[in-house]
Amino acid sequence: MIETTEAATRAGSEPPVLPIALVGDDEGVCCADGVERRYLSFDAAASTGALPQVMRAVEEFLPRYSSIHRGAGYKSQLSTAAYEHAREAALAFAGRRGDDVAIICRNTTEAVNHLAYRLGLGGDDVVVTTVVEHHANLLPWRRQASCRYVECTPEGTFSPADVIAALEARPRPRLLAVTGASNITGFQPDLEPIIEAAHERGVPVFVDAAQLAPHAPMSAGADFIAWSGHKMYAPFGSGILIGPRAAFGEGDPFLAGGGAVDLVDLAEVVWSGPPEREEAGSPNVVGAVALDAAIAVLSEIGWPAVRRHDAAIAERLRRGLAGIAGVRLLGPSLGTTTLPVATFEVEGVAHGLVAARLSAEFGIGVRHGCFCAHPYLMRLLGLSDDEIGRYRDAVRQGDRSVMPGAVRASGGIQTSDDDVDRLLEAVRVIASGEPAPVAYAQEPATGDWSTDAVSWLGAGRAPTGCGGV
C-alpha cells in the first residue's frame, strides 16, 4: 500500500521532487537512423504512464485480490476495504464533504453518459455547454437534451460573462456542463465565478475534470464532477463520477444487473442505495487500487509543487514552439496560464507527417489530428463552414488524407526542461524545410503517415532497441 502524506511524514520521508520518472520512462526506441534514443512521451493529455508507486501498489495488492462486497472470505474483505478506501480517497481528492457519493466507473466518457442518463433529461431540456469541450462532454448531452453553446474567441477562450449570457437565455437550462481544462490548448476557464453564477440562477454544474485532475485541485463547488485514472498516472481502467447522493437515489440506474439490487423477483426489483445502485456488475477493484495510489502520490507532492512545475513546463513549451520560424501555436496568447499542453501547426508540413517524423526520427510520441474536440479545433484553425463541409464529404467517402488537424505536445509531472528542449529541437529541424532523411507515405483511409525505415511492430522485429531491428 502506498504511504499517505501523513504516513510519509511520520516515516520522515520527503515528498517526491518533480520531475518524477514514470514506469518505462527509461525505455529506448530505435529510430530511422539506426540510433536508439530514450523514448519521450509528450502525450500525457491522452494517457500518462504509470507512477512507480501505482505499479507497486498493484503488485502488492494482487496476491490479496478477490471479489468484493458479497464475499465473506479474508481476501474478499481485504479487497472490499481497498475498493472502498479508493472511493473515500476520490471524494477527498475532489474536496467533497457532506452527502456526495463517488461512483467508480471506467473513465470520464462513461461517467458523462452515466450522468446524462441519470438526470433523466429530455429533448425539451437545455444543457448549457461550450464549444471547447471534448466530445465526451458534448455528445452524451446532445443525445439526451438540447444544447446551448457558449462560443469561444479565436484564441479558444471564453469568460464567465459569456457563460452567464447562456445561463440567462430562455428556456432556463437544466444543467451547465463545462470543462475544467481543455485537452487541446490547456485553457482553464475561470470556474469559481462560473459555478457561482450558475448556482445563483438555480442551475447545477457538471465539471469535466479529465484534464484538470492531474494538474490542479478540483472545483469543490461543482455539483457533479468526473475524471479518468489513465490521465493521472493510474492506467488501470478506472474513472470517477461524483455527485450528490440524492441525484442517484431514485429511478433506474444506468446499468442494470447484479450488485445494484437488494431484492429481485420476476415482477419487481428493489434497487440498492447509491453508490452500489450505480455500479452493477463486477467492479474494477485493481483499477480502484491504482487510482487510490496515484491520488496518494499527488497529495504527497502537493498542488503548489505540481502547479509550479506545470507552469514552468507550459511556459517553456509554448514560448519555445511559438519562437520557431514556421510554427503556429494555437490557443491563448503567451503569458496566459495553461496546462502544460501545446497544440501547433508547422507551415507546409501535414500534421500527421510532423507526428510521424517526431516519432520515427526523434523517438518522441505526440498526438495529431482533431483530439476528439472537433468543434473547438475547427475554430482554432479558423475554418469556414464551406471548408468543414468539404472535409465532411471527404471523410464520408473514406478519404482522411486531407483531414484538418494539428499536433499536440502535452506533459506532466514526468516532464523535464531537457525533455521540452529535445522536442523543440526536433520541431525546429522539421520546420526548417530540410528534406526528411527517409521517405514517408500517407495511408488515405487513416490519414496517418509512416516510413519503411522503422517498423516496431512487424513480425520478427524487436519492439525497442536497435539490436533486433
Ligand SMILES: Cc1ncc(COP(=O)(O)O)c(C=O)c1O
Ligand atoms: C477534456 C476531456 N474530457 C473527457 C475526456 C474523455 O476521457 P476518457 O477517454 O478517459 O473517457 C478526455 C480525453 O482525452 C478529455 O481530454
